[in-house]
Amino acid sequence: MSGDFIRRDRAWHPPGLTPNYKTSVLRAPRRALLSFEQSIGEKSGPAFGHGAIDPLDNDLIANFNTGAPALGERILLHGRVLDECGRPVPHTLIEIWQANAAGRYRHVNDGYLAPLDPNFGGCGRTLSDAEGRYHFLTIKPGPYPWRNNGSDWRAAHIHLSIFGEAFAQRLITQIYFEGDPLIALCPIVNTIPDKRAIDMLIARLDMGEMAPFDRLAYRFDIVLRGRRATYFENRTEGA
Amino acid sequence: MPVDYLKETPSQTAGPYVHIGTLPAAAGLPLRTQENLHVLAQGAAAGERIRLEGVIHDGAGAPVKDAMLEIWQADASGRYNAPGFSGWGRTAADFKTGEWFFETVKPGPTPWRDGRLQAPHVSLLIFARGINIHLHTRAYFSDETAANEADPVLRAIEQRNRVPTLIAQRSTRGGQTVYRFDVWLQHDERETVFFDM
Numbered sequence: 288m289s290g291d292f293i294r295r296d297r298a299w300h301p302p303g304l305t306p307n308y309k310t311s312v313l314r315a316p317r318r319a320l321l322s323f324e325q326s327i328g329e330k331s332g333p334a335f336g337h338g339a340i341d342p343l344d345n346d347l348i349a350n351f352n353t354g355a356p357a358l359g360e361r362i363l364l365h366g367r368v369l370d371e372c373g374r375p376v377p378h379t380l381i382e383i384w385q386a387n388a389a390g391r392y393r394h395v396n397d398g399y400l401a402p403l404d405p406n407f408g409g410c411g412r413t414l415s416d417a418e419g420r421y422h423f424l425t426i427k428p429g430p431y432p433w434r435n436n437g438s439d440w441r442a443a444h445i446h447l448s449i450f451g452e453a454f455a456q457r458l459i460t461q462i463y464f465e466g467d468p469l470i471a472l473c474p475i476v477n478t479i480p481d482k483r484a485i486d487m488l489i490a491r492l493d494m495g496e497m498a499p500f501d502r503l504a505y506r507f508d509i510v511l512r513g514r515r516a517t518y519f520e521n522r523t524e525g526a
Numbered sequence: 527m528p529v530d531y532l533k534e535t536p537s538q539t540a541g542p543y544v545h546i547g548t549l550p551a552a553a554g555l556p557l558r559t560q561e562n563l564h565v566l567a568q569g570a571a572a573g574e575r576i577r578l579e580g581v582i583h584d585g586a587g588a589p590v591k592d593a594m595l596e597i598w599q600a601d602a603s604g605r606y607n608a609p610g611f612s613g614w615g616r617t618a619a620d621f622k623t624g625e626w627f628f629e630t631v632k633p634g635p636t637p638w639r640d641g642r643l644q645a646p647h648v649s650l651l652i653f654a655r656g657i658n659i660h661l662h663t664r665a666y667f668s669d670e671t672a673a674n675e676a677d678p679v680l681r682a683i684e685q686r687n688r689v690p691t692l693i694a695q696r697s698t699r700g701g702q703t704v705y706r707f708d709v710w711l712q713h714d715e716r717e718t719v720f721f722d723m
Contacts, residue, residue, distance in 0.1 A: 295722060299536055300659045301537060305658060308658070310655050311657070312656075313585035313586050314585070314590065315585075315656075316661065316711055316717060318720075320721060320722035322723070323679055323682065324639060325639075326679075328647075329649070329723045333613065371531045384543060392546060393553065394545065395553060395621070410546050410550045412547070446544070446547055448547060457651060459539075459660060460536065460537050460538045461539075475538060479536050487533065487536060510532045510534050512534055
Protein backbone atom coordinates (compact mmCIF):
# COMPACT_ATOMS: atom_id res chain seq x y z
CA MET A 288 0.00 0.00 0.00
CA SER A 289 1.36 3.40 -1.01
CA GLY A 290 1.17 6.70 0.81
CA ASP A 291 -1.71 8.99 1.63
CA PHE A 292 -3.54 11.06 -0.92
CA ILE A 293 -2.99 14.80 -0.92
CA ARG A 294 -5.76 16.63 0.91
CA ARG A 295 -8.67 17.64 -1.26
CA ASP A 296 -8.74 21.44 -1.71
CA ARG A 297 -12.37 22.05 -0.84
CA ALA A 298 -12.10 25.74 -1.76
CA TRP A 299 -11.30 24.71 -5.33
CA HIS A 300 -14.36 22.49 -5.66
CA PRO A 301 -17.87 23.93 -5.55
CA PRO A 302 -19.23 24.26 -2.00
CA GLY A 303 -22.29 22.21 -1.09
CA LEU A 304 -24.57 25.20 -0.69
CA THR A 305 -24.86 27.30 -3.86
CA PRO A 306 -28.22 29.14 -3.70
CA ASN A 307 -28.25 30.15 -7.37
CA TYR A 308 -28.39 26.41 -8.13
CA LYS A 309 -31.60 25.99 -6.19
CA THR A 310 -31.64 22.22 -5.76
CA SER A 311 -28.48 22.48 -3.66
CA VAL A 312 -30.29 24.44 -0.95
CA LEU A 313 -32.03 21.42 0.62
CA ARG A 314 -29.35 18.90 -0.31
CA ALA A 315 -26.27 20.54 1.19
CA PRO A 316 -25.17 19.45 4.68
CA ARG A 317 -25.16 22.31 7.19
CA ARG A 318 -22.48 20.77 9.39
CA ALA A 319 -18.81 20.89 8.48
CA LEU A 320 -17.35 17.75 6.94
CA LEU A 321 -15.38 15.71 9.45
CA SER A 322 -11.75 15.47 8.42
CA PHE A 323 -9.85 12.27 9.06
CA GLU A 324 -6.67 10.69 7.91
CA GLN A 325 -7.05 7.92 5.38
CA SER A 326 -7.13 4.25 6.19
CA ILE A 327 -6.96 1.24 3.92
CA GLY A 328 -10.58 1.64 2.82
CA GLU A 329 -9.95 5.11 1.44
CA LYS A 330 -6.58 4.20 -0.08
CA SER A 331 -7.93 1.22 -2.02
CA GLY A 332 -10.65 0.95 -4.60
CA PRO A 333 -12.33 -1.35 -7.07
CA ALA A 334 -10.38 -2.56 -10.12
CA PHE A 335 -12.29 -2.94 -13.37
CA GLY A 336 -11.00 -5.25 -16.07
CA HIS A 337 -11.25 -5.21 -19.85
CA GLY A 338 -13.55 -8.21 -19.58
CA ALA A 339 -16.46 -5.99 -18.62
CA ILE A 340 -15.93 -3.49 -21.43
CA ASP A 341 -17.43 -4.00 -24.89
CA PRO A 342 -15.31 -2.75 -27.82
CA LEU A 343 -18.12 -0.35 -28.79
CA ASP A 344 -18.56 1.04 -25.29
CA ASN A 345 -16.43 4.12 -26.08
CA ASP A 346 -18.14 4.80 -29.42
CA LEU A 347 -21.38 6.63 -28.69
CA ILE A 348 -21.92 7.29 -32.40
CA ALA A 349 -22.39 3.55 -32.96
CA ASN A 350 -23.08 1.91 -29.61
CA PHE A 351 -26.84 2.24 -29.57
CA ASN A 352 -26.56 -0.62 -32.04
CA THR A 353 -29.22 0.36 -34.54
CA GLY A 354 -26.85 0.04 -37.49
CA ALA A 355 -27.05 3.77 -38.24
CA PRO A 356 -24.87 6.54 -36.79
CA ALA A 357 -26.06 9.08 -34.24
CA LEU A 358 -27.12 12.49 -35.56
CA GLY A 359 -25.00 15.54 -34.82
CA GLU A 360 -21.54 17.01 -34.90
CA ARG A 361 -19.10 14.09 -34.82
CA ILE A 362 -16.23 14.51 -32.35
CA LEU A 363 -13.36 12.66 -30.76
CA LEU A 364 -13.12 13.42 -27.04
CA HIS A 365 -9.70 12.45 -25.75
CA GLY A 366 -7.09 13.25 -23.15
CA ARG A 367 -4.96 11.94 -20.34
CA VAL A 368 -5.64 11.08 -16.75
CA LEU A 369 -2.94 12.38 -14.42
CA ASP A 370 -2.70 12.85 -10.68
CA GLU A 371 -1.76 16.10 -8.97
CA CYS A 372 1.88 14.98 -8.97
CA GLY A 373 1.79 14.64 -12.76
CA ARG A 374 1.81 10.84 -12.79
CA PRO A 375 -0.40 9.07 -15.35
CA VAL A 376 -3.32 7.08 -13.94
CA PRO A 377 -3.52 3.88 -16.00
CA HIS A 378 -6.31 1.30 -16.36
CA THR A 379 -8.97 3.34 -14.60
CA LEU A 380 -12.65 3.22 -15.48
CA ILE A 381 -14.11 6.35 -17.11
CA GLU A 382 -17.85 6.57 -17.74
CA ILE A 383 -19.65 9.32 -19.66
CA TRP A 384 -23.25 10.24 -20.36
CA GLN A 385 -24.80 13.07 -22.29
CA ALA A 386 -27.79 14.57 -24.09
CA ASN A 387 -28.15 14.10 -27.84
CA ALA A 388 -27.43 16.81 -30.41
CA ALA A 389 -30.84 18.37 -29.72
CA GLY A 390 -30.27 18.56 -25.96
CA ARG A 391 -32.52 15.63 -25.02
CA TYR A 392 -31.48 12.80 -22.70
CA ARG A 393 -32.57 9.22 -23.23
CA HIS A 394 -33.86 8.90 -19.67
CA VAL A 395 -37.32 8.03 -18.39
CA ASN A 396 -37.38 11.26 -16.37
CA ASP A 397 -36.43 13.70 -19.17
CA GLY A 398 -39.48 15.43 -20.67
CA TYR A 399 -37.80 18.17 -22.74
CA LEU A 400 -39.71 18.76 -26.00
CA ALA A 401 -36.64 18.21 -28.22
CA PRO A 402 -36.69 14.84 -30.01
CA LEU A 403 -34.87 11.67 -29.11
CA ASP A 404 -32.38 10.43 -31.69
CA PRO A 405 -33.30 6.81 -32.52
CA ASN A 406 -29.60 6.06 -33.05
CA PHE A 407 -28.22 7.57 -29.87
CA GLY A 408 -28.19 6.24 -26.31
CA GLY A 409 -25.76 8.67 -24.70
CA CYS A 410 -23.87 6.18 -22.52
CA GLY A 411 -20.18 5.28 -22.84
CA ARG A 412 -17.28 3.88 -20.87
CA THR A 413 -13.64 3.01 -21.31
CA LEU A 414 -10.45 2.25 -19.42
CA SER A 415 -7.45 4.56 -19.58
CA ASP A 416 -4.44 2.88 -21.20
CA ALA A 417 -1.02 2.22 -19.65
CA GLU A 418 -0.05 5.91 -20.12
CA GLY A 419 -3.36 7.21 -18.77
CA ARG A 420 -4.80 8.09 -22.20
CA TYR A 421 -8.46 7.66 -23.06
CA HIS A 422 -10.78 8.49 -25.92
CA PHE A 423 -14.44 8.44 -26.91
CA LEU A 424 -16.17 8.95 -30.24
CA THR A 425 -19.42 10.82 -29.80
CA ILE A 426 -21.51 13.72 -31.02
CA LYS A 427 -21.46 17.18 -29.48
CA PRO A 428 -24.44 17.45 -27.13
CA GLY A 429 -26.92 20.30 -27.44
CA PRO A 430 -27.74 22.84 -24.71
CA TYR A 431 -31.10 22.48 -22.99
CA PRO A 432 -33.38 24.45 -20.67
CA TRP A 433 -34.14 23.61 -17.04
CA ARG A 434 -36.28 25.36 -14.49
CA ASN A 435 -34.03 26.77 -11.75
CA ASN A 436 -34.48 30.57 -12.19
CA GLY A 437 -37.32 30.33 -14.69
CA SER A 438 -35.72 28.88 -17.79
CA ASP A 439 -31.98 28.66 -17.31
CA TRP A 440 -29.95 26.97 -20.02
CA ARG A 441 -27.29 24.40 -19.42
CA ALA A 442 -24.12 24.93 -21.41
CA ALA A 443 -23.52 21.94 -23.69
CA HIS A 444 -21.77 19.31 -21.57
CA ILE A 445 -20.77 15.71 -21.19
CA HIS A 446 -20.90 14.14 -17.72
CA LEU A 447 -17.79 12.21 -16.69
CA SER A 448 -17.29 9.74 -13.85
CA ILE A 449 -13.86 8.40 -12.95
CA PHE A 450 -12.53 6.07 -10.25
CA GLY A 451 -8.75 6.42 -10.09
CA GLU A 452 -6.88 3.84 -8.06
CA ALA A 453 -8.63 4.46 -4.75
CA PHE A 454 -11.97 5.56 -3.34
CA ALA A 455 -10.27 8.79 -2.19
CA GLN A 456 -9.84 9.77 -5.86
CA ARG A 457 -13.45 9.15 -6.90
CA LEU A 458 -14.79 12.04 -8.94
CA ILE A 459 -17.80 12.98 -11.06
CA THR A 460 -17.74 16.16 -13.10
CA GLN A 461 -18.88 17.74 -16.38
CA ILE A 462 -16.98 18.66 -19.54
CA TYR A 463 -17.81 21.88 -21.41
CA PHE A 464 -16.72 23.02 -24.87
CA GLU A 465 -14.41 25.86 -25.74
CA GLY A 466 -16.22 28.90 -27.11
CA ASP A 467 -19.69 28.14 -25.75
CA PRO A 468 -21.23 31.47 -24.62
CA LEU A 469 -23.60 29.60 -22.26
CA ILE A 470 -20.69 28.55 -20.02
CA ALA A 471 -20.52 32.00 -18.44
CA LEU A 472 -24.29 32.00 -17.82
CA CYS A 473 -24.70 28.47 -16.43
CA PRO A 474 -25.65 28.36 -12.72
CA ILE A 475 -24.12 24.90 -12.36
CA VAL A 476 -20.79 25.94 -13.90
CA ASN A 477 -20.89 28.97 -11.60
CA THR A 478 -21.11 26.85 -8.46
CA ILE A 479 -17.31 26.71 -8.88
CA PRO A 480 -15.84 29.79 -7.25
CA ASP A 481 -12.51 30.03 -9.08
CA LYS A 482 -12.34 30.91 -12.78
CA ARG A 483 -9.15 28.84 -13.14
CA ALA A 484 -11.02 25.79 -11.86
CA ILE A 485 -13.81 26.37 -14.38
CA ASP A 486 -11.19 26.57 -17.14
CA MET A 487 -10.10 23.04 -16.22
CA LEU A 488 -13.57 21.80 -17.23
CA ILE A 489 -13.47 23.27 -20.74
CA ALA A 490 -12.40 20.88 -23.48
CA ARG A 491 -10.19 22.52 -26.12
CA LEU A 492 -10.68 22.23 -29.84
CA ASP A 493 -7.84 20.00 -31.06
CA MET A 494 -7.31 20.36 -34.80
CA GLY A 495 -4.26 18.07 -34.63
CA GLU A 496 -6.51 15.11 -33.84
CA MET A 497 -9.22 16.16 -36.31
CA ALA A 498 -9.96 13.39 -38.86
CA PRO A 499 -10.33 14.90 -42.36
CA PHE A 500 -13.84 14.67 -43.82
CA ASP A 501 -14.98 12.78 -40.73
CA ARG A 502 -14.92 14.56 -37.34
CA LEU A 503 -13.48 17.27 -35.11
CA ALA A 504 -11.61 16.59 -31.88
CA TYR A 505 -11.65 18.03 -28.37
CA ARG A 506 -8.98 17.49 -25.75
CA PHE A 507 -9.84 17.10 -22.08
CA ASP A 508 -7.24 16.15 -19.48
CA ILE A 509 -8.33 14.91 -16.08
CA VAL A 510 -6.41 15.44 -12.83
CA LEU A 511 -7.09 13.25 -9.80
CA ARG A 512 -5.80 13.64 -6.25
CA GLY A 513 -2.09 13.02 -5.96
CA ARG A 514 -0.46 10.44 -3.74
CA ARG A 515 2.41 11.11 -1.41
CA ALA A 516 5.53 9.00 -1.38
CA THR A 517 6.04 6.90 1.71
CA TYR A 518 9.40 8.15 3.01
CA PHE A 519 9.63 7.55 6.72
CA GLU A 520 5.88 7.15 6.95
CA ASN A 521 4.70 6.59 10.49
CA ARG A 522 3.33 3.17 11.21
CA THR A 523 0.75 2.45 8.53
CA GLU A 524 -1.80 -0.27 8.06
CA GLY A 525 -1.00 -3.08 10.42
CA ALA A 526 2.72 -2.25 10.51
CA MET B 527 7.71 29.77 -3.80
CA PRO B 528 6.19 26.48 -2.68
CA VAL B 529 6.44 23.52 -5.04
CA ASP B 530 3.75 23.53 -7.72
CA TYR B 531 1.33 20.66 -8.09
CA LEU B 532 -1.39 20.19 -10.65
CA LYS B 533 -4.84 21.08 -9.35
CA GLU B 534 -7.51 18.42 -9.09
CA THR B 535 -10.26 18.56 -11.72
CA PRO B 536 -13.17 20.24 -9.93
CA SER B 537 -16.37 18.34 -9.23
CA GLN B 538 -19.77 19.06 -10.73
CA THR B 539 -23.12 17.59 -9.77
CA ALA B 540 -23.93 14.17 -11.23
CA GLY B 541 -27.32 15.62 -12.17
CA PRO B 542 -30.72 13.94 -12.54
CA TYR B 543 -29.66 11.74 -15.46
CA VAL B 544 -26.66 10.12 -13.77
CA HIS B 545 -28.26 6.72 -14.39
CA ILE B 546 -27.66 6.89 -18.15
CA GLY B 547 -23.93 6.55 -17.68
CA THR B 548 -23.78 4.54 -14.48
CA LEU B 549 -26.90 2.35 -14.40
CA PRO B 550 -28.27 2.59 -17.96
CA ALA B 551 -31.00 0.02 -17.44
CA ALA B 552 -32.44 2.16 -14.63
CA ALA B 553 -32.58 5.12 -17.04
CA GLY B 554 -34.62 2.97 -19.42
CA LEU B 555 -31.86 2.11 -21.88
CA PRO B 556 -31.75 -1.42 -23.32
CA LEU B 557 -28.13 -1.72 -22.15
CA ARG B 558 -26.43 -3.89 -19.51
CA THR B 559 -29.80 -5.13 -18.37
CA GLN B 560 -28.19 -8.14 -16.68
CA GLU B 561 -25.92 -6.06 -14.49
CA ASN B 562 -26.75 -6.27 -10.79
CA LEU B 563 -24.21 -3.94 -9.29
CA HIS B 564 -26.21 -3.72 -6.05
CA VAL B 565 -25.57 -7.43 -5.41
CA LEU B 566 -22.08 -7.94 -3.96
CA ALA B 567 -22.73 -11.26 -2.26
CA GLN B 568 -22.28 -13.61 -5.21
CA GLY B 569 -21.43 -17.29 -5.39
CA ALA B 570 -19.29 -18.58 -2.58
CA ALA B 571 -18.37 -15.27 -0.94
CA ALA B 572 -17.82 -16.04 2.74
CA GLY B 573 -19.60 -14.23 5.54
CA GLU B 574 -23.02 -13.30 6.79
CA ARG B 575 -25.38 -12.26 3.98
CA ILE B 576 -26.98 -8.92 4.75
CA ARG B 577 -29.25 -6.36 3.12
CA LEU B 578 -28.12 -2.76 3.64
CA GLU B 579 -30.97 -0.38 2.88
CA GLY B 580 -32.28 3.10 3.48
CA VAL B 581 -33.65 6.35 2.18
CA ILE B 582 -31.81 9.63 1.73
CA HIS B 583 -33.77 12.60 3.07
CA ASP B 584 -33.32 16.20 2.03
CA GLY B 585 -33.51 19.20 4.35
CA ALA B 586 -37.32 19.28 4.08
CA GLY B 587 -37.54 15.60 5.04
CA ALA B 588 -38.47 14.51 1.52
CA PRO B 589 -36.90 11.39 0.02
CA VAL B 590 -34.17 11.96 -2.57
CA LYS B 591 -35.43 9.89 -5.51
CA ASP B 592 -32.73 10.55 -8.08
CA ALA B 593 -29.58 9.66 -6.13
CA MET B 594 -26.91 7.19 -7.21
CA LEU B 595 -25.06 5.43 -4.40
CA GLU B 596 -21.82 3.49 -4.31
CA ILE B 597 -20.36 1.37 -1.55
CA TRP B 598 -16.85 0.07 -0.92
CA GLN B 599 -16.11 -2.45 1.77
CA ALA B 600 -13.84 -5.22 3.01
CA ASP B 601 -14.84 -8.87 2.84
CA ALA B 602 -15.89 -10.87 5.89
CA SER B 603 -12.23 -11.27 6.87
CA GLY B 604 -11.50 -7.56 6.67
CA ARG B 605 -9.65 -7.69 3.33
CA TYR B 606 -10.18 -5.20 0.49
CA ASN B 607 -9.90 -6.42 -3.13
CA ALA B 608 -9.97 -10.00 -1.88
CA PRO B 609 -10.39 -12.74 -4.49
CA GLY B 610 -14.03 -13.75 -4.95
CA PHE B 611 -15.49 -10.58 -3.46
CA SER B 612 -15.24 -7.27 -5.28
CA GLY B 613 -16.35 -5.13 -2.34
CA TRP B 614 -17.79 -2.47 -4.64
CA GLY B 615 -21.44 -1.86 -5.38
CA ARG B 616 -23.65 0.71 -7.03
CA THR B 617 -27.38 1.32 -7.00
CA ALA B 618 -30.04 3.95 -7.65
CA ALA B 619 -32.64 5.27 -5.26
CA ASP B 620 -36.10 4.17 -6.38
CA PHE B 621 -37.64 6.85 -8.61
CA LYS B 622 -40.97 6.65 -6.73
CA THR B 623 -39.96 6.08 -3.10
CA GLY B 624 -36.26 6.92 -2.75
CA GLU B 625 -35.59 3.49 -1.20
CA TRP B 626 -32.23 1.88 -2.04
CA PHE B 627 -30.56 -1.35 -1.00
CA PHE B 628 -27.51 -3.54 -1.44
CA GLU B 629 -27.22 -7.31 -1.00
CA THR B 630 -23.79 -7.89 0.47
CA VAL B 631 -21.86 -9.61 3.23
CA LYS B 632 -21.08 -8.09 6.57
CA PRO B 633 -17.47 -6.92 6.45
CA GLY B 634 -14.88 -7.80 9.05
CA PRO B 635 -12.85 -5.31 11.07
CA THR B 636 -10.08 -3.52 9.18
CA PRO B 637 -6.82 -1.99 10.35
CA TRP B 638 -6.48 1.68 11.25
CA ARG B 639 -3.24 3.53 10.57
CA ASP B 640 -1.61 2.61 13.86
CA GLY B 641 -2.57 -1.05 13.83
CA ARG B 642 -5.66 -0.65 15.99
CA LEU B 643 -8.81 -2.10 14.46
CA GLN B 644 -11.64 -0.18 12.89
CA ALA B 645 -15.10 -1.54 13.57
CA PRO B 646 -16.75 -3.25 10.60
CA HIS B 647 -18.17 -0.63 8.27
CA VAL B 648 -19.20 0.06 4.70
CA SER B 649 -18.08 3.29 3.00
CA LEU B 650 -20.89 5.00 1.13
CA LEU B 651 -20.74 7.71 -1.52
CA ILE B 652 -23.83 9.71 -2.54
CA PHE B 653 -24.16 11.41 -5.94
CA ALA B 654 -27.25 13.36 -6.98
CA ARG B 655 -28.71 16.42 -8.58
CA GLY B 656 -28.13 19.34 -6.21
CA ILE B 657 -25.05 17.71 -4.68
CA ASN B 658 -22.10 19.61 -6.11
CA ILE B 659 -19.46 17.22 -4.83
CA HIS B 660 -20.28 13.69 -3.73
CA LEU B 661 -20.90 13.04 -0.05
CA HIS B 662 -18.90 10.38 1.78
CA THR B 663 -20.19 8.62 4.86
CA ARG B 664 -19.83 5.24 6.61
CA ALA B 665 -22.39 2.70 7.76
CA TYR B 666 -21.38 0.89 10.96
CA PHE B 667 -23.43 -1.96 12.49
CA SER B 668 -25.70 -1.75 15.53
CA ASP B 669 -24.72 -5.19 16.85
CA GLU B 670 -21.02 -4.26 17.05
CA THR B 671 -21.29 -2.18 20.21
CA ALA B 672 -17.84 -2.94 21.62
CA ALA B 673 -16.06 -2.55 18.28
CA ASN B 674 -17.92 0.69 17.58
CA GLU B 675 -16.89 2.09 20.96
CA ALA B 676 -13.25 1.38 20.13
CA ASP B 677 -13.40 2.59 16.55
CA PRO B 678 -10.86 5.39 15.97
CA VAL B 679 -13.13 7.32 13.59
CA LEU B 680 -16.30 7.09 15.69
CA ARG B 681 -14.31 7.94 18.82
CA ALA B 682 -13.03 11.14 17.25
CA ILE B 683 -16.50 12.58 16.67
CA GLU B 684 -16.70 15.39 19.18
CA GLN B 685 -20.49 15.72 19.22
CA ARG B 686 -21.38 12.31 20.65
CA ASN B 687 -25.05 12.74 19.74
CA ARG B 688 -24.02 12.57 16.07
CA VAL B 689 -22.47 9.10 16.31
CA PRO B 690 -25.82 7.26 15.93
CA THR B 691 -26.21 8.81 12.46
CA LEU B 692 -23.50 6.38 11.33
CA ILE B 693 -24.98 3.22 12.87
CA ALA B 694 -27.10 0.98 10.64
CA GLN B 695 -29.86 -0.71 12.68
CA ARG B 696 -30.09 -4.49 12.53
CA SER B 697 -33.35 -6.38 12.19
CA THR B 698 -34.62 -9.60 10.64
CA ARG B 699 -37.21 -9.61 7.88
CA GLY B 700 -38.43 -12.80 6.24
CA GLY B 701 -35.39 -14.68 7.51
CA GLN B 702 -32.98 -12.10 6.09
CA THR B 703 -30.68 -9.86 8.10
CA VAL B 704 -31.44 -6.23 7.29
CA TYR B 705 -29.47 -3.17 8.31
CA ARG B 706 -31.37 0.09 7.97
CA PHE B 707 -29.25 3.17 7.20
CA ASP B 708 -31.31 6.29 6.60
CA VAL B 709 -29.35 9.35 5.57
CA TRP B 710 -30.28 12.93 6.43
CA LEU B 711 -28.49 15.40 4.19
CA GLN B 712 -29.54 18.36 6.32
CA HIS B 713 -31.19 18.27 9.74
CA ASP B 714 -30.94 20.08 13.07
CA GLU B 715 -30.42 16.91 15.13
CA ARG B 716 -30.17 13.97 12.77
CA GLU B 717 -27.88 15.25 10.01
CA THR B 718 -25.63 12.39 8.93
CA VAL B 719 -21.91 12.79 9.54
CA PHE B 720 -20.07 13.23 6.23
CA PHE B 721 -16.32 12.89 5.88
CA ASP B 722 -13.44 14.56 4.15
CA MET B 723 -10.81 11.83 3.98
